[in-house]
Every structure is written in structure tokens, then in C-alpha cells.
Amino acid sequence: MLAVAEQTTLTEPSLTVKPKREMISVQDLSLVFPSKDGDVHALSNINLSIKSGDFISFIGPSGCGKTTLLRVIADLERPTSGSLKVNGTDAEDARLNRLYGYVFQAPALLPWRNIKQNCALPMEISKQSDAHKNKQIDKYLQMVGLQDFHNKFPWQLSGGMQQRASIARALCLNPDLLLMDEPFGALDEITRDHMNIELLRIWSETQKTVVFVTHSIDEAVLLSTHIVVMSPRPGRILKVIESPLPRLKTLALRDRPEFHALASEIRSALAHEHAID
Numbered sequence: 001m002l003a004v005a006e007q008t009t010l011t012e013p014s015l016t017v018k019p020k021r022e023m024i025s026v027q028d029l030s031l032v033f034p035s036k037d038g039d040v041h042a043l044s045n046i047n048l049s050i051k052s053g054d055f056i057s058f059i060g061p062s063g064c065g066k067t068t069l070l071r072v073i074a075d076l077e078r079p080t081s082g083s084l085k086v087n088g089t090d091a092e093d094a095r096l097n098r099l100y101g102y103v104f105q106a107p108a109l110l111p112w113r114n115i116k117q118n119c120a121l122p123m124e125i126s127k128q129s130d131a132h133k134n135k136q137i138d139k140y141l142q143m144v145g146l147q148d149f150h151n152k153f154p155w156q157l158s159g160g161m162q163q164r165a166s167i168a169r170a171l172c173l174n175p176d177l178l179l180m181d182e183p184f185g186a187l188d189e190i191t192r193d194h195m196n197i198e199l200l201r202i203w204s205e206t207q208k209t210v211v212f213v214t215h216s217i218d219e220a221v222l223l224s225t226h227i228v229v230m231s232p233r234p235g236r237i238l239k240v241i242e243s244p245l246p247r248l249k250t251l252a253l254r255d256r257p258e259f260h261a262l263a264s265e266i267r268s269a270l271a272h273e274h275a276i277d
């Protein structure tokens with residue numbers, strides 16, 4: 001019986017995955033922040049290709065440029081040199097066309113708006129009809145399991161529920177791309193486990209592309225199809241590891257040797273860099 005249970009954990013469920021296209025293409029990209037103490041080389045010679053439908057994690061020590069790279073993709077920072085395409089257009093067009101949703105480390109919900117009104121905000125800015133707004137909010141609050149909390153205010157919800165609301169808000173414009181900057185970093189371990197599984201479910205239901213920043217090797221292994229290992233001084237990509245694990249994973253997978261082997265590969269890539277630092 002055990003063998004069967006183990007086998008099901010590692011067998012890919014019958015998902016219909018859309019044909020892939022290049023969602024993000026980064027070429028020879030560098031970013032230098034000028035500062036009074038000297039230039040900060042936040043990103044150096046980054047080359048990266050992310051395909052649609054993939055789940056990519058950026059992992060690396062503090063200061064290696066994970067957030068900066070995510071912000072460059074979102075057109076919240078401009079590179080000093082190099083090029084970047086998001087869904088075939090430049091990052092500014094992608095931002096103006098609301099191609100992505102951005103989830104911050106803190107939920108960043110407006111305290112004077114209830115959950116439904118918070119989710120409505122991006123659609124109000126893009127002047128969508130009330131009927132469309134209501135449809136989207138109902139759909140995505142249901143998806144994140146907050147349908148019964150739409151009239152609550154952020155302070156009436158737990159940290160995990162607030163973060164789920166911020167994910168629903170990001171999904172409401174139905175972007176092809178979800179950019180997530182350590183969204184579960186502030187949550188306790190049990191809530192984080194739950195949120196990881198919920199995110200995998202939402203990702204597989206919506207077939208969006210997710211780019212996810214994390215400090216946690218286990219979180220990167222549990223979620224990702226590809227793990228981008230980064231190093232600081234200057235921030236660069238050390239290795240891109242394609243996960244051999246199934247796309248839809250379970251928490252039980254963390255006890256499997258395949259999970260440990262992948263975690264160990266990431267750890268070695270990070271440790272190798274420190275050894276030569």
C-alpha cells in the first residue's frame with residue numbers, strides 16, 4: 001500500500017497544460033544603484049528565459065538582487081544596461097497593459113476598505129464595469145477561500161487571510177503573470193505550508209506564470225518548476241535548476257529522497273559561491 005501511495009505522490013496528475021511561449025526574456029541585464037558611498041551593483045549580466053505556465057523561484061542570500069530583479073520585470077526599476085521583454089513587449093508596455101499582478105511581502109491592503117473593496121481597487125483604476133468587478137471578485141475570493149469574508153476589514157482577518165486577499169486582488173485583473181516577493185515570509189510555518197499548497201492549486205487552476213522570491217530552499221523546491229540560484233556582490237545568476245519533481249506537489253513530498261536531492265543541489269550551489277567569495 002505504501003508503495004502505491006508514494007507512487008501517486010510522484011505521478012503527474014492529468015493536467016492539460018497550454019502550449020508554452022516565452023513570457024520573460026532577460027538579456028545581459030545589469031542594474032547599478034548610485035549611492036553616496038559608491039555604486040551598488042545590484043544586478044550584473046543577468047540572462048534568463050521564463051516560459052509561460054512555469055513557476056520560477058529566485059533564491060539567494062540577502063542583498064543578492066532578488067527583489068530588484070522582480071522589480072525590473074515589473075518596470076518598477078529600470079536596468080542600467082541590457083534588455084528585457086515581458087510577453088514579447090517591453091516592461092513598460094507590460095505594466096501599462098496590466099500584464100502582471102504583484103504580490104508584496106506585506107499584504108498592503110487599505111485598512112479603510114473591506115476585502116471586496118480592496119480587491120476592486122485595481123479594477124476601479126482600470127475603469128471596469130461594476131458587473132465585471134463583482135464577477136471577478138466573487139471568482140477570486142472563492143478561489144482563495146475568502147468568499148465569506150468579503151465584507152470584513154483587513155484588521156478583522158489573520159495574516160494568512162490578508163495575504164490570500166492580496167493574492168485575490170492581484171488575480172482580479174486576470175494577469176498572465178504573477179510576481180510575488182516573499183509573500184509568505186512573515187507567516188508562521190503551519191500557515192505558510194497551507195498557503196504554499198493553496199498557491200500551487202491556484203497556479204495549476206489558472207495556468208499562470210509565477211515568479212516568486214524566497215529565502216527558503218524548501219519553499220522553492222515545493223513550489224517551483226525552475227529555481228534560479230543567485231549570488232550577491234554583484235547580484236548574478238549562479239545556476240538555473242529545472243525541477244525533476246511533478247508540477248503539482250504535496251507536503252508529503254518533502255519526505256521523499258527526490259525532494260532532499262533537489263534541496264541539496266540548491267544548497268551546494270549557494271555554498272559553492274560562499275566558498276569562493
Ligand SMILES: Nc1ncnc2c1ncn2[C@@H]1O[C@H](COP(=O)(O)OP(=O)(O)OP(=O)(O)O)[C@@H](O)[C@H]1O
Pocket residue numbers: 033034035040041042060061062063064065066067068069215235
Ligand atoms: N533603491 C536602492 N538604492 C540603492 N541601493 C539599493 C536600492 N534597492 C536595493 N538596493 C541594493 O541593491 C542590492 C540588492 O537588493 P535587493 O533588495 O534586490 O536584494 P534581495 O536579494 O531582494 O535582498 P533580501 O533578500 O534581503 O530582500 C542590495 O545591496 C541593496 O542594498
